[in-house]
Amino acid sequence: MPGxxxxxxxxxxxxxxxxxxxxxxxxxxxxxxxxxxxRIELQKGIEIEVPYWLAQTLISEGIANMVxxxxxxxxxxxVHFSALSARTPAELEPLPQNFYQNAKEFxxxxxxxxxxxxxxxxxxEKQKALQYLMEIIDKRLLVILQSLxxxxxxxxxSSKLAPEExxxxxxLYKTIDLxxxxxxxxxH
Amino acid sequence: xxxxxxxxEHEQVIDVHERFYEFIRSxxxxxxxxxxxxxxxxxxxxxxxxxxxDYNDLYLFDNxxxxxxxxxxxxxxxQASEVVKEVVMTEAPDxxxxxxxxxxxxxxxxxxxxxxxxxxxxxxxxVMLEGILVRTTPVKEKIVKARFMHCTREQGCHRFDxxxxxxxxxxxxxxxxxxxxxxxxxxxxxxxxEESKLIDWQRIVxxxxxxxxxxxxxxxxxxxxxxxxxxxxxxxxxxISVVGIVRVRPDSVSKKRAVFDLYIEANHxxxxxxxxxxxxxxxxxxxRIRALARDPxxxxxxxxxxxxxxxxxxxxxxxxALALFGGxxxxxxxxxxxxxxxxxxxxxxxxxxxxxxxxxxxxxxxRGIYTTGKGATAAGLTAAVIRDKTxxxxxxxxxxxxxxxxxxxxxDEIDKMRDEDRVAIHEAMEQQTVSxxxxxxxxxxxxxxxxxxxxxxxxxxxxTNRTLADNINLPVTILSRFDLIFILKDRPNPEEDRKLARxxxxxxxxxxxxxxxxxxxxxxxxxxxxxxxxxxxxxAEASKLIEDFYVEMxxxxxxxxxxxxxxxxxxxxxxxxxxxxxxxxxxxxEVTREDAEAAIRLMKTFLESSGMDIESGRIDIDVIMTxxxxxxxxxxxxIMEIIEELxxxxxxxxxxxxxxxxxxxxxxxxxxxxxxAIRSFRRDGIIYEKSLGCYAIVR
Ligand SMILES: [Zn+2]
Ligand SMILES: [Zn+2]
Numbered sequence: 001m002p003g004x005x006x007x008x009x010x011x012x013x014x015x016x017x018x019x020x021x022x023x024x025x026x027x028x029x030x031x032x033x034x035x036x037x038x039r040i041e042l043q044k045g046i047e048i049e050v051p052y053w054l055a056q057t058l059i060s061e062g063i064a065n066m067v068x069x070x071x072x073x074x075x076x077x078x079v080h081f082s083a084l085s086a087r088t089p090a091e092l093e094p095l096p097q098n099f100y101q102n103a104k105e106f107x108x109x110x111x112x113x114x115x116x117x118x119x120x121x122x123x124x125e126k127q128k129a130l131q132y133l134m135e136i137i138d139k140r141l142l143v144i145l146q147s148l149x150x151x152x153x154x155x156x157x158s159s160k161l162a163p164e165e166x167x168x169x170x171x172l173y174k175t176i177d178l179x180x181x182x183x184x185x186x187x188h
Numbered sequence: 189x190x191x192x193x194x195x196x197e198h199e200q201v202i203d204v205h206e207r208f209y210e211f212i213r214s215x216x217x218x219x220x221x222x223x224x225x226x227x228x229x230x231x232x233x234x235x236x237x238x239x240x241x242d243y244n245d246l247y248l249f250d251n252x253x254x255x256x257x258x259x260x261x262x263x264x265x266x267q268a269s270e271v272v273k274e275v276v277m278t279e280a281p282d283x284x285x286x287x288x289x290x291x292x293x294x295x296x297x298x299x300x301x302x303x304x305x306x307x308x309x310x311x312x313x314x315v316m317l318e319g320i321l322v323r324t325t326p327v328k329e330k331i332v333k334a335r336f337m338h339c340t341r342e343q344g345c346h347r348f349d350x351x352x353x354x355x356x357x358x359x360x361x362x363x364x365x366x367x368x369x370x371x372x373x374x375x376x377x378x379x380x381x382e383e384s385k386l387i388d389w390q391r392i393v394x395x396x397x398x399x400x401x402x403x404x405x406x407x408x409x410x411x412x413x414x415x416x417x418x419x420x421x422x423x424x425x426x427x428i429s430v431v432g433i434v435r436v437r438p439d440s441v442s443k444k445r446a447v448f449d450l451y452i453e454a455n456h457x458x459x460x461x462x463x464x465x466x467x468x469x470x471x472x473x474x475x476r477i478r479a480l481a482r483d484p485x486x487x488x489x490x491x492x493x494x495x496x497x498x499x500x501x502x503x504x505x506x507x508x509a510l511a512l513f514g515g516x517x518x519x520x521x522x523x524x525x526x527x528x529x530x531x532x533x534x535x536x537x538x539x540x541x542x543x544x545x546x547x548x549x550x551x552x553x554x555r556g557i558y559t560t561g562k563g564a565t566a567a568g569l570t571a572a573v574i575r576d577k578t579x580x581x582x583x584x585x586x587x588x589x590x591x592x593x594x595x596x597x598x599x600d601e602i603d604k605m606r607d608e609d610r611v612a613i614h615e616a617m618e619q620q621t622v623s624x625x626x627x628x629x630x631x632x633x634x635x636x637x638x639x640x641x642x643x644x645x646x647x648x649x650x651x652t653n654r655t656l657a658d659n660i661n662l663p664v665t666i667l668s669r670f671d672l673i674f675i676l677k678d679r680p681n682p683e684e685d686r687k688l689a690r691x692x693x694x695x696x697x698x699x700x701x702x703x704x705x706x707x708x709x710x711x712x713x714x715x716x717x718x719x720x721x722x723x724x725x726x727x728a729e730a731s732k733l734i735e736d737f738y739v740e741m742x743x744x745x746x747x748x749x750x751x752x753x754x755x756x757x758x759x760x761x762x763x764x765x766x767x768x769x770x771x772x773x774x775x776x777x778e779v780t781r782e783d784a785e786a787a788i789r790l791m792k793t794f795l796e797s798s799g800m801d802i803e804s805g806r807i808d809i810d811v812i813m814t815x816x817x818x819x820x821x822x823x824x825x826x827i828m829e830i831i832e833e834l835x836x837x838x839x840x841x842x843x844x845x846x847x848x849x850x851x852x853x854x855x856x857x858x859x860x861x862x863x864x865a866i867r868s869f870r871r872d873g874i875i876y877e878k879s880l881g882c883y884a885i886v887r
């Protein structure tokens with residue numbers, strides 16, 4: 001079923017995101033970990049590279065800090081600007097790497113902070129981020145749907161799509177193909 | 189208030205005035221402070237009239253307003269300026285009264301328009317451009333509000349301001365069609381400049397950065413008009429980003445009415461501080477760079493990657509590699525700046541591979557420029573004040589060493605450089621600045637540039653029985669500023685020739701096979717990375733080695749009291765730079781014994797290949813540099829000192845020729861030599877004629 005296939009592709013994009021290596025700074029001495037047979041030293045002050053899921057755990061335990069700067073509202077605004085400036089599929093720009101996942105996590109982290117701090121500015125920021133993200137999705141979705149009517153546009157577009165978007169385009173294309181074939185008499 | 193519509197998404201009506209007022213009043217940043225209310229307060233305290241707005245803030249506040257600002261900047265900026273005036277009126281009415289016009293300046297648009305893509309579709313829109321400022325005109329005054337006197341037989345004379353409130357004067361001030369007071373179009377209209385309102389006005393030229401120019405094409409450029417506070421906010425050679433409105437004006441050259449030139453009316457300018465960040469290094473690149481540096485053979489691989497199609501010349505390639513990495517600049521305790529840049533000169537017979545080596549060096553150097561001694565433009569190697577043939581206007585234009593500030597200038601045929609550059613290049617190579625004062629333009633520009641140069645022998649071939657100074661058409665004062673000089677001789681040597689021929693044939697047969705060890709794109713990133721992050725320090729062991737070598741060279745010369753001094757402090761500085769660069773090549777933070785040895789080896793190669801004293805067979809740096817016997821050299825040094833003494837003793841700050849000759853004569857130096865010395869010092873840019881017959885040292 002195409003529906004299951006899309007779900008599967010999206011799951012894969014998520015797993016890939018969680019497995020990607022990120023850099024963290026250890027802020028507390030801990031006993032070393034063993035991961036896939038590899039020893040990971042947890043020594044205060046050193047910088048190491050670990051899979052994102054492990055980084056998240058170490059950070060939530062207060063053992064490490066993220067070294068890379070996370071996505072900000074300004075980054076989302078910049079993407080919003082470029083997405084809404086594109087008038088044709090040719091003008092559409094590729095998203096920064098892991099954009100959807102990062103934006104989702106960013107909004108989630110704002111929600112966590114709002115629950116703790118009750119800061120109206122953070123609330124405003126969250127609403128803005130959510131609104132921008134939805135507008136980016138709508139705009140890019142529109143372009144993806146437009147491209148389905150022309151194979152050349154589709155080919156041109158595919159290099160600019162995020163994995164999540166490619167998954168959708170791919171599924172839609174296959175579904176339409178299946179549907180068309182089912183309406184036509186069988187070919188010999 | 190004017191309501192404008194965004195033509196972007198849906199047709200929506202925005203009250204620009206109201207929304208912008210709301211933005212100033214209510215925008216809070218993450219630290220919960222009212223950013224723009226604060227900025228306006230600060231603007232008032234500092235006595236300024238510009239409010240700088242971060243585009244992103246406006247976008248986050250109201251993206252439709254922010255888009256409208258890009259689509260229709262004239263209207264939005266006009267409204268915004270009025271809003272600022274209103275706010276200042278309530279905060280500090282007295283201050284508001286004193287300012288005619290407040291400016292809202294916008295910084296950091298989300299997108300940079302490449303100079304090459306700037307087309308008429310951007311007309312009237314707000315854009316952000318990045319490039320090098322290559323040219324500036326002197327500051328002029330432009331009329332923004334003209335006062336006219338109108339005289340008719342019937343009404344007599346009366347004055348009025350033009351154009352009416354709310355309108356602006358364009359490039360051309362036109363006579364009013366009719367008098368706003370009496371309504372008559374007859375009689376005489378006379379402009380009263382001293383009663384008109386003027387603002388500072390300046391034209392600059394922005395050019396694509398060399399790294400953005402597609403191979404084999406000329407860099408594109410565009411004119412930018414600066415007004416009021418923006419005037420003189422950047423200098424030629426600066427890398428700047430400009431936010432401004434795209435405008436047109438009739439083409440100045442063809443004078444055809446239908447042909448127009450695009451130009452930018454600047455709204456905001458920022459000078460980029462990050463010299464080496466134009467070469468983008470991603471995390472993956474960094475991994476590759478680090479991996480490369482771990483290879484114990486990395487230096488050999490780097491050297492082998494420089495112009496791989498050229499056979500041999502290992503030492504020259506090594507010297508070029510070291511120059512690309514550079515030493516560490518230092519400031520001494522008494523505030524003297526010692527350059528970190530390593531300058532290399534290759535003197536070679538025509539037909540040798542000099543040009544190819546230089547072109548390759550410029551290609552892999554961050555901010556690399558390849559040019560010839562004559563210079564690619566009228567500004568030559570340093571800078572020049574030039575008169576525009578069509579407008580008659582003077583302007584200051586940056587030359588190659590200024591454009592390559594922070595990078596590398598590869599100069600072919602340096603012996604053919606212009607006389608003006610011969611004077612100015614001393615300062616550029618040692619103090620790393622270029623000073624100019626001509627036609628009302630006074631400026632000091634940065635030229636923190638590594639020079640890798642090549643020159644042809646004066647007599648067509650390198651003559652081994654002559655000194656280096658005799659062989660190349662460059663003054664000794666310039667030669668002595670090079671850390672390493674190499675002679676590329678095209679001597680007949682059957683064995684070498686056969687190898688060379690085989691190599692050349694191979695290259696032509698299959699260009700694919702002679703791939704560089706390291707891909708040029710990666711090598712460029714590697715070099716940028718080293719220049720950006722690596723600052724090696726001398727270890728005690730390396731210091732000792734360099735010091736011993738230096739002392740030994742000086743001792744050798746003192747054993748022969750009749751002989752010249754073999755080596756000078758300049759070579760000591762060069763040795764340290766070379767050793768530092770050698771450490772940088774492997775991304776190491778310490779200068780080790782091995783680095784010092786490499787520096788000494790190269791210095792010896794240089795001295796032996798070019799500096800052997802023909803009679804004694806000894807290494808003699810004075811002969812390399814000056815080519816003159818010591819006694820004469822001593823006299824010249826003494827004349828120089830006399831000029832310095834007289835200059836500091838005199839009230840006018842210069843030394844009179846008669847005085848110099850008198851003092852020289854008292855020490856047994858003949859007058860004719862004084863005259864010769866002065867001619868040569870002036871030619872080499874050491875002294876200048878401050879007033880008639882009175883000389884001062886160039887500092
Ligand atoms: Zn108002
Ligand atoms: Zn009148």
